[in-house]
Amino acid sequence: MSLIHEIDHGTPRSKSETMVTLTIDGETMTVPKGTSIMRAASEMGTAIPKLCATDMVEAFGSCRLCLVEIEGRAGTPASCTTPVMPGMVVKTQTDRLKRLRKGVMELYISDHPLDCLTCAANGDCELQDMAGAVGLRDVRYGHEGHNHPNPGLDESNPYFTYDPSKCIVCSRCVRACEEVQGTFALTIAGRGFDSVVSPGMEESFLGSECVSCGACVQACPTATLTEKMVIEIGQPEHSVITTCAYCGVGCTFKAEMRGNEVVRMVPWKDGKANRGHSCVKGRFAWGYASHKERILNPMIRESIDQPWREVSWEEAIAHTASEFKRIQAKYGRLSIGGITSSRCTNEETFLVQKLIRGGFGNNNVDTCARVCHSPTGYGLSQTYGTSAGTQDFDSVEQSDVILLIGANPTDAHPVFGSRMKKRLREGAKLIVLDPRRIDLVRMPHVEASYHLPLRPGTNVAVLTALAHVIVTEGLADEAFVRERCDWDEFQDWASFVADPRHSPEAIAELCGVPAEDIRAAARLYATGGNGAIYYGLGVTEHSQGSTTVMAIANLAMATGNIGRPGVGVNPLRGQNNVQGACDMGSFPHEFSGYRHVSGDDTRQLFESLWGVALDSEPGLRIPNMLDAAVDGIFKGLYVQGEDILQSDPDTRHVAAGLAAMECVVVQDLFLNETANYAHVFLPGSTFLEKDGTFTNAERRIQRVRKVMPSKSGKADWEITLDIAQAMGFDMHYAHPSEIMDEIAALTPSFSGVSYAKLDAEGSVQWPCNEKAPLGTPVMHIDGFVRGKGRFMVTEYVATDERTGPRFPLLLTTGRILSQYNVGAQTRRTENVVWHGEDRLEIHPHDAEQRGIQAGQWVKLASRSGETSLRALITERVAPGVVYTTFHHPGTQANVVTTDFSDWATNCPEYKVTAVQVMPSNGPTAWQEDYDEQARQSRRIAPHVEAAE
């Protein structure tokens, strides 16, 4: 293993399909039109010296190091800014060029501190490299130049430093922040020798708009912007390609290592989801892996009021198996179950559901996707025939109109958010449907054409009104519908949406959006060119979540926006492996590949390979498990990598359900909230410690590679394997690749997937099978997976959760950039500098009415319960709406959410809760009791020797 050095071609790849042939240093070279001479030479294998060019950003032409000679042209143009021309004859190395380049380098070096030996970038500095490349041996101006004394050292960002004395003012960082990240946080301030890079209005990095994505650090050729870990540890010596374990974008990284220590995570340019970009979480927030609170030994206890007792792996596994067997003997086969995680790998998830179906003998398996994207699965399979998004991320580069519904990509899917912003800066139009004024509504160089700030809970009404406009104004793509969809169903649907009660005018008051905005948005989506829909949990986490997904699918079909790049229906998945967890058969009613358990052929396939009889009845979903536990008939639960107590709605009910069980087994990195109710704790591994695959929101299957040994001694899949064996269900695998082979053998859409293929291709998007050996970037190209696309009638039904005099406000929930889900990982990193606590966003008008001051503690109460947190007064939320995140267990936002849920999938209605807000003095009694209980529950008994 060695360090992977990616070639920097200096300027971005041209997408032109016209080819141009030229001669460089006597060799003929053919490249796409628009390619720079620098890139053409580099692709040929000749690296022209450069400083201000890098292939992640457009060329700028400021350093003048990359000069070349072109036959028939005067002077020495910069090769980074000069595009190739047919028949051009270029020389990259002549005496004149050598002399000029040396002169340029002399100037740079004379102004640069020469502490190379002790510089953090030593060995990874392009200035050093270029001095070497041009043969610089002498600096005539002396080294005393201006030499920037060092007043401006900025260490405010927790992950990287800015040392202006090393800056060569190449502006690569400024361009990376603008072009790659789209934040526009940096400028070059001052002139000449005095010019420096400056975040915002000469603020510190931390105090500026900077979102700590790391793009500038990566772009910087010198030690000016440097990761603190590199300063601390030194340069890495080998790298391993792996996949981020945070969000559903699925960025590929090079884990750059020194021995078993991670020095830094650098986004990989060949990563097909991220194309070399990253966000603060994947790039920097992996320190939780070695956090002192990580549990590394298995533990058990008889009851949850006792302290934990550390035991051997053998004892923990044997105890788990015997408890589960005891419970099944006493309460029946159906009295136990398990929960898989969207944070775990496909292989781990597959094994957990296999253990449950094959080893427990029932289908009581569910996954946390239940609480986020289960309506996507249901809605899209009803209309199109697959439970997944239709496009790859690259598709956005060809979109003309982006309809964004209930999603906040710049916070929740940052790297995709950056790619979307780039397309918007190029001129694509944006329509935002969201109760909150998310950043994309208006930010530097991006402005939505329409923001429809609808009342939480009225998605279906608004989407049906959009359809009304499309149908009644004759904007539907009839040719597409006739060819690709069921025409009769379309007509039924069209006459339904055409009913005047669905017109924008009729629903404007209900949803709080002006009718003319709805009309204008519908016209834009239907007629503005390639229309792409992206949506998030603001769509699914409603009592009509599944209906909303179908309404979205209808819109795309009616306008012909499906089946080619640039269009489509794209769910933005929350966690890294939500898609994979669903694909792997984590739902109680279906096997991997979304096949119902009652299907005899499918079941027999699994039965014959696994050698056991399988249940043909659907099992319990998470809320049903908890109900059954409260009813006293569900007694044992195996939870891998999930924290249902914090993430699921109606915390008191979850707690009551868990407390009623006799054996709760939690497999996780930390003693999470659910573990407060657990009897067995099995220490899990981080993504750095295991092999496997994740499937991102574009159905892309990517490798997770082990970069260090497991700290607890076992990979998660091995733990599941051991439990299965201890329960008498035989499983054998030597490596996760063998689990994938089994998945491929049992799942038609995965039949072409293997580790060998993933290693060769980097990644593939399912379906990957005989028909599509290299996977399927865009789905439904020639026809829908189900045959004809199916229009579904989507009647708006108001949620049962209504505001009234006692609870006059609507609470909606979400997440922010620097934190992830329940925060178990990100809270244990430096990311807390950006988000130390959850706050309640409230409109100034509502705050004033209640006498609430900024930053003050407020009580948030609903029919389910109450909690306290601090207020943040902002116009981002509309009057009548309040908003909070759920990253911190102390906040307990889910004490407040209700148990209303999506009609089809029981996905909880997180996005609508009627609440009241009032000033308070601090945490509620429940929060204090909860804290105390959690503290008690996390006690670990001091280690005592066995001999007594």
Place this chain on the structure above:
Amino acid sequence: MSERSSEKLVHMANQIGTFFASQGAEQAPAAIADHLRKFWDPRMRAGILAHLEAGGADLDPLVRQAVERLRTMTAAR
């Protein structure tokens, strides 16, 4: 099955009913019954059947027909 559970089941079944109601009185009961059959575990189905036996209070008409169909389907198996 506790009272809270059976109330919840009725609520959930009616919620399913409101979606399929738009498919018309002819098709809706079958579609609702099919949904219950596919997505509800046997205990929940037994719960709603027991509720029907006990008079089926608060079940919307189409949903009641669906649960009756479910009863026939269950008996036939």
